[in-house]
Amino acid sequence: MSAQRLAIKIDVDTDRGTREGVPALRDLLQKKGVPATFLFSLGPDNTGRAIRRIFRPGFFRKVSRTSVVSVYGLRTLMNGVLLPGPDIARRNAAVMRSVAEAGFETGIHCWDHVFWQDRLFALSEVRVLEEFGKARRAYEEVFGMPARTAGAAGWQANAASLAAYDAAGLDYATDVRGGAPFFPAVGARRFKTLQIPTTLPTLDELMGRPEYPLAKLADMLLARPEPGKLDVFTIHAEIEGMSMLDWFGQFIDRAKERGVAFVSLADEAAALNARRDAVPVASLDQGEVDGRSGTLAVQGARIEERAA
Numbered sequence: 001m002s003a004q005r006l007a008i009k010i011d012v013d014t015d016r017g018t019r020e021g022v023p024a025l026r027d028l029l030q031k032k033g034v035p036a037t038f039l040f041s042l043g044p045d046n047t048g049r050a051i052r053r054i055f056r057p058g059f060f061r062k063v064s065r066t067s068v069v070s071v072y073g074l075r076t077l078m079n080g081v082l083l084p085g086p087d088i089a090r091r092n093a094a095v096m097r098s099v100a101e102a103g104f105e106t107g108i109h110c111w112d113h114v115f116w117q118d119r120l121f122a123l124s125e126v127r128v129l130e131e132f133g134k135a136r137r138a139y140e141e142v143f144g145m146p147a148r149t150a151g152a153a154g155w156q157a158n159a160a161s162l163a164a165y166d167a168a169g170l171d172y173a174t175d176v177r178g179g180a181p182f183f184p185a186v187g188a189r190r191f192k193t194l195q196i197p198t199t200l201p202t203l204d205e206l207m208g209r210p211e212y213p214l215a216k217l218a219d220m221l222l223a224r225p226e227p228g229k230l231d232v233f234t235i236h237a238e239i240e241g242m243s244m245l246d247w248f249g250q251f252i253d254r255a256k257e258r259g260v261a262f263v264s265l266a267d268e269a270a271a272l273n274a275r276r277d278a279v280p281v282a283s284l285d286q287g288e289v290d291g292r293s294g295t296l297a298v299q300g301a302r303i304e305e306r307a308a
């Protein structure tokens with residue numbers, strides 16, 4: 001019987017998270033010998049414009065729980081409001097490269113996190129292709145090679161973004177919340193870029209809720225009954241890389257004690273792409289996740305393909 005397999009995906013949302021959270025996570029994961037995939041925001045940091053979200057239902061509940069100001073810092077929240085949004089890749093290229101040099105997989109989170117998260121569904125397919133193209137060019141300038149993977153900001157994905165991935169020829173993407181890896185379909189359209197879903201809740205969805213005491217969170221997250229199953233845990237440079245770094249180190253230790261095998265998403269994707277016929281097709285839908293406001297991409301029903 002094989003052990004639970006767990007892949008770590010790191011979303012990097014902000015300039016400060018790149019500068020401070022990324023090196024901290026790189027060093028911690030290297031010390032513990034745990035692979036991970038770092039997904040970078042490459043363009044302007046307009047986090048301050050997220051203040052618009054205050055007017056959305058459900059936001060205050062989340063703010064009061066996790067205290068956005070203390071997690072992100074006041075300066076981050078002001079980025080793009082009074083200060084011009086810093087160009088994250090240009091300011092932090094050396095830090096980003098150091099992650100790849102340390103042996104970790106890197107990929108694209110977005111060009112402009114706030115814009116993608118707030119506007120994806122209002123954009124034309126051409127405009128989405130342009131926006132993802134900006135991220136691809138910035139990634140290539142930093143790393144000297146094309147990105148092989150992406151995971152969307154705020155789990156915002158649709159037919160237009162999946163088409164942009166297919167055009168980029170990515171090895172795989174990780175945009176959705178769900179179960180086992182699949183090839184996505186939206187309506188009648190089928191896409192060729194493998195999706196590997198995030199299977200576990202994120203820390204910021206659980207933090208501050210009395211039913212999820214911090215001291216028990218690691219065991220709750222790891223209490224999965226399916227040996228051999230691939231679990232994906234998404235963390236944030238701004239949270240697990242900063243104020244929750246000690247917690248994350250303890251989480252890794254606890255996982256190792258429980259016999260969890262840490263695996264790399266790149267390796268998993270290579271194995272799955274080598275036997276694509278065995279990977280199911282499923283609908284990519286929009287749904288809700290406990291502890292997070294708004295809708296996001298979720299894995300929908302499996303689609304049975306008729307034999308060609």
Ligand SMILES: [Zn+2]
Pocket residue numbers: 011012013109113152153154
């Ligand atoms: Zn993000």
